[in-house]
Amino acid sequence: MTKRPIIIDCDPGQDDAIALLLAMSSPDELDILGITAVAGNVPLELTARNSCQIRDIGARDDIPVFAGCAQPMQRDLVTAEYVHGVTGIDGIDIVEPKLPLEEMHAVDFIIETLHAADDDSVTIVPIGPLTNIGTAIKRDPAILTKVREIVIMGGAMREGGNRTPSAEFNIIVDPHAADIVFRCGRPITVMGLDVTYQVLATPQRIDRIRDLDNEAARATAGMLEFYSRHDSVKFASVGAPLHDPCTIAYLLQPELFQGKQCNISIETSSELTMGHTAVDFWHTTDFPKNAMWMHAVDADGFYELLTERLSRFGDG
Numbered sequence: 001m002t003k004r005p006i007i008i009d010c011d012p013g014q015d016d017a018i019a020l021l022l023a024m025s026s027p028d029e030l031d032i033l034g035i036t037a038v039a040g041n042v043p044l045e046l047t048a049r050n051s052c053q054i055r056d057i058g059a060r061d062d063i064p065v066f067a068g069c070a071q072p073m074q075r076d077l078v079t080a081e082y083v084h085g086v087t088g089i090d091g092i093d094i095v096e097p098k099l100p101l102e103e104m105h106a107v108d109f110i111i112e113t114l115h116a117a118d119d120d121s122v123t124i125v126p127i128g129p130l131t132n133i134g135t136a137i138k139r140d141p142a143i144l145t146k147v148r149e150i151v152i153m154g155g156a157m158r159e160g161g162n163r164t165p166s167a168e169f170n171i172i173v174d175p176h177a178a179d180i181v182f183r184c185g186r187p188i189t190v191m192g193l194d195v196t197y198q199v200l201a202t203p204q205r206i207d208r209i210r211d212l213d214n215e216a217a218r219a220t221a222g223m224l225e226f227y228s229r230h231d232s233v234k235f236a237s238v239g240a241p242l243h244d245p246c247t248i249a250y251l252l253q254p255e256l257f258q259g260k261q262c263n264i265s266i267e268t269s270s271e272l273t274m275g276h277t278a279v280d281f282w283h284t285t286d287f288p289k290n291a292m293w294m295h296a297v298d299a300d301g302f303y304e305l306l307t308e309r310l311s312r313f314g315d316g
């Protein structure tokens with residue numbers, strides 16, 4: 001099997017952390033060239049630090065971690081401690097990472113790595129605000145020929161927004177970066193709230209993960225329990241949506257998802273609808289169909305995959 005080279009750009013965040021663990025549990029399929037951190041759920045200093053700690057839980061010292069942009073391209077940073085806690089990964093003990101961050105800035109790493117890669121070879125997986133990716137593309141558009149696919153967690157259509165009535169968090173934090181990415185012309189696959197709200201971390205699913213009884217599974221269960229408290233109340237749902245791991249699950253088992261190629265455009269003018277993803281699902285315009293909008297998922301199959309992959313970790 002040919003390993004797929006990927007860069008995961010994230011803002012841990014419990015769901016980012018679980019996406020990282022799912023990816024790190026799959027070395028036969030995914031060649032993680034690097035983890036790049038961006039400001040989002042919590043400030044950059046914490047998202048970068050958290051990325052290093054999750055790498056330790058995944059026992060993958062071979063994967064470099066880079067700190068990226070601390071502020072969106074034009075707007076002031078907004079964060080989400082009310083969802084993720086003050087550390088960003090509440091639900092597990094915070095311990096000093098074993099290895100330090102790389103010296104290089106994440107945007108420089110992305111540019112250098114893509115320039116060194118073959119055409120159409122690297123998959124970029126942004127699961128936080130798109131600041132690092134938008135900045136890299138703006139600074140050096142020539143990197144785009146090296147990008148095979150961009151698999152994004154972000155946006156919303158039927159579900160409405162989770163940060164404003166119109167916008168999902170990752171997109172509204174940096175709508176200008178999102179606009180650059182969605183206009184870049186490379187294949188884009190989008191896991192928006194319409195699909196991530198279908199994969200709820202119910203108590204039964206969390207119990208199955210905890211019963212695996214290894215360090216990664218215990219950390220996942222602890223983070224999910226904390227993370228579920230907010231959204232379960234907010235949506236009166238049984239469990240919180242597990243947003244970011246949908247991107248990695250798609251790379252591992254694309255058949256779990258159903259989508260439609262559409263035009264997706266980003267609102268960057270109106271303050272009321274800033275960061276809105278206008279998904280032209282019914283092709284009402286002749287705008288280019290620039291993205292695959294995912295709208296259905298086999299939720300049981302998703303948790304079967306996540307649970308089985310977490311079972312592969314030893315007890316660190």
Ligand code: RIB
Nearest residue numbers: 013015127128169170243
């Ligand atoms: O709206 C959900 C997204 O925002 C997820 O990526 C979560 O981690 C936060 O970044």
Ligand code: CA
Nearest residue numbers: 013016127128
């Ligand atoms: Ca995230």
